[in-house]
Amino acid sequence: MNQTLSATDRNNHALAMGRRVLEIEAAAVAALALRLGDEFKAAVALILETHGRVIVSGLGKSGHVARKIAATLASTGTPAYFVHAAEAVHGDLGMITHGDVLVALSNSGENDELLTIVPLVKRLGGRLIAITGNAASSLAQAADVHLDARVDQEACPLNLAPTASTTAALALGDALAVALLDARGFGEEDFARSHPGGALGRKLLTHVSDVMQTNVPSVIMAQPVPIALSAMTQGGMGMVVVYADAASTGTNANAAPVGIFTDGDLRRAMARLGDLRTIAVSDVMTPNPRSIEARRLAVEAVEMMEMHKVNQLLVVDDQGRLCGALNMHDLFRAKVV
Template sequence: MNEIVASPQRLIAQAREVLRIEAEAVARLAERVGEPFARACALILACPGRVVVSGMGKSGHVARKTAATLASTGTPAFFVHPAEASHGDLGMVTRDDVFIAMSNSGTTEELLTIVPIVKRQGAKLVAVTGNPDSALARLADVHLDAGVEREACPLNLAPTASTTAALALGDALAVALLDARGFGPMDFARSHPGGALGRRLLTRVADVMRTGAALPQVPTGSRLVDAILEITRKRMGMTAVVGPDGRMAGIFTDGDLRRLLEQGREVQGLPVDEVMTRSPRTIGSQALAAEAVRLMEEHRVSQLLVVDDDRLVGALGIHDLLAARVV
């Protein structure tokens, strides 16, 4: 076994060289993107079926990631392993699909076995290779050149710069298609409902607000002490004050109570109408919960009354938003 040479300086120098080579490979790839790329995008945009992405080995990992990125950005896509495809999985591919074959050499035997059948079925073929003269490139309806001058591996053997270039080209396809489809943040959120972006963009105030018995409220004309008891019971740091017709009349908060006590006011016989805030911050039930967060931060409040058509329908506190993981 060779002696391990691993001084910090050597490790850092090697890492910087790898990053430099791979960055240059992607930069040169950008210069080569042209009409074939536009034709590949046009094929996919016109595709009535799905995009099927395939590759072996390291190219297979890139193909799998490309399929996932396409699927999450508005282009229905999935990965098929070429070896499994020749043993039955090729039935997943139809004449309405676009088949993207990824192979740095362009001579991957497993792909070359199934590609003629894919084309015979009528599916369009996009090849992503590092060799424009390869068999796979010649069979393709569109060939995208992802070639690199050399790998970042000092032996020029391990797929490194080539896989980075292919990965970047796959991302370029996905983003160009995203833009062409007008795919926006709400579309992205719908395909990522479990993520932070999905929660911010899909969660409505109505989904997290307090209603019914959990909603702190007292009628107009109530004694202030009754309002204080309601604040204590519902543990939101405030209570809404509601008119007999259900319309929101105002809000009284624990902050208002502290200010009254600092002024030396006698609270025992005081009506809540006299000391409530008559124009509190409100939000509609169908507003995004993220908008409630913005309002709370902008106005430095920790609660909002939820009002539809001037009628109180709920209340929202910062802790409700935290519990829903919107914040």
């Protein structure tokens, strides 16, 4: 570009170039969608029918795309891994076994390393899906299924650097993975199991029992508010469980709590009654407190709290006995919220 251009002109030119790249690549993907047909259906069916795994391979920029496609397949319910085409001819071919499906990426379809391993894969009883930009290429002709990823032009102004072609191949790989996901009935819980460290994993795999507190402060309903306030402060949960009598207190007790006394109850009682030193907890508690089973998902506790506008829930076992308590801070700490 002419170095005599002003800074403003250079910036405007860069912006125009960026927009041109996005427009070319968007057009390439849009054209790809229009061409999708029977070959795509055959590729999906071939992978669904296999009893092996999906091996995705490529070289150079196609290798980077292949690695990402393998990762997407694996995380969406299709066992898959990446094999570098150059490494395959030097020993890694042993990772491919009978019944596997090889998805080979090459824009030209004439990559020597891929063409070297194709007959070996077929000899092992593997099947080949080729993603190329040339339906007449050697790789496309050798494939059981060929997916056409050709583009009219690269986004590179020299029409040389793989840009639109790699975008099209990547989009085609995503289309394949999502179509397989849908065909397998792969749902949110399946996705969470393969992403246990992510936000969705935490929401769908964390149970109330994983985040509840078991050392729950409690008082007797006849005791005065100051005793309840002291127990609440020591417990650090912003609440205290209220029982009918001393014989029924404690987690896993046979008698259920008769109420709960929270920070909110305290503020409301002070506004209404003023001096609470001689007031029994039973006069200011919330009776019949809301509870949730320990086996339920923590995200369900969040929904219940939001629906009923409460910050605490008692946790019960399958027999309805108190086994813990939960407040919104526990859920924040567990990153469920």
